[in-house]
Amino acid sequence: MTVSAGSRTLEVKVLSAEGLTVDRKPVTKNVFVEIRAETLNCSTTSLGVADGARGSPSWNETLMVEIPPYARSITFDVKCKTSMGTKSVGIARIALSDFLGGIVPESSLQFLSYRLRNWEGRRNGIINFSVRVKSAMAPKYEPSVPVPMPALADRGSCGSQMRVPSGEQHNPRGVVTGIPVWWTNHSANP
Template sequence: MTMGSSSGAPPSRTIEVTVISAEGLLVNRKRPVKNTVSVTVRTSPFHSGSTGVDPEGRSCPSWNERLVMELPAHTPFLTVEARAGSRVVGAASIPVTDFAGVHLPDGYLSFVSYRLRDASGEKNGIVNLSVRVRGGGSSSCAASCSRPWMGVAAAEGGAVVMGVPVSYTY
C-alpha cells in the first residue's frame, strides 16, 4: 500500500467493507435471483474486491464477507455491483463521505444500506454493508469526538437525558 509520496500528496487509506447481505434482487425485473450471486466493491479502476457466491443460493443472499482494499486519496465514490453469474443485476455509487466524513473518527464502523439500480436505472434490490476506513483520518474530529457525552441520569436503570441548546426568537 502506498502511503503518499514526497510531493506532499495526501496519504491513501485502507477500507474494510463487509458485504453482509442483499434483498429484493431480480433478474430482468421479473424473477428473484436464486443462485450464483456475488458482490464486487470497487474503490478505483485499480482497486476492487469481490465476495464469493452466496453459499445457500437464496433469493435474499448473504455473505458476511470482509473485503480489504486501498482507498486512494480523493476517491469520491465506492461502486458496489451485485452480480448473478457474470451479469450485473444491480449497482450503486456510494459517496465516501457517507462513512469517512470529517465528523467521523478514523476507524469508525458504519452500517449502511443502499438501493441498487439495474442497467436501465430501475430500482433492483438493496445491499447491506459495514464500512471502516483506516488511515488518513480527520484531525478536526479528534478533539470533538473524544469529549465525553454530557447528560443527567433520568431514573433508575441508567437512562440519560440529553439537552441540546437551540436558539429561539420570539
C-alpha cells in the same frame, strides 16, 4: 496490499442483499459483489449463499479496499453467474463523504444499506454492509503564504490559491483552495 501516501484502506464487510431480480425473476444464488474505488482494481466476494426462508444471498465476507487520494466514491456492483455468462444485477455508487469525514469517527464501525439500480436506472434490490477505516496515510503539506498573482490589468477574472496547514484542527486533508474573483475592468484594452 501496499498503501500509498494519501490513500486510505477501508474494511468493508459485505453482509447481504435483498430484493434482487434478473429478467423479473428473483436471484438467490450464484451472486457475488465487486467493490472498487474509482480504480481498475476491485475486491470480490465469493458466491453468496441463500439466507433462510427469504432466499436472499448473504456473504458475511470482509474485504480490504484501498481508496486512492483522488477517489470521491466507492462502487458496489452486484453480479450473478448465469448459463450465458456473468450479468450485472445492480450497482450502488456511494459518495465517500457518506461515511468519511462526518460526525462519526472514521474508526467506528458503521452498518449501512443502499439501494441498487440496474443499468436502466431502475431499482433492483438493496445491499447491506458495514465499513470502517483501517488506515489513513495523509500527505504532509508545509504551510505557506498565498501565492502572488501576476499583473491582472488585462484580465476579466483571476483566482488566488493558498495552501492550508494540514493540522487536524484546520484541514485534515491539506487541500489546496482556489478562490475565483470576478470583476469588470472597463479601462482594460483588449
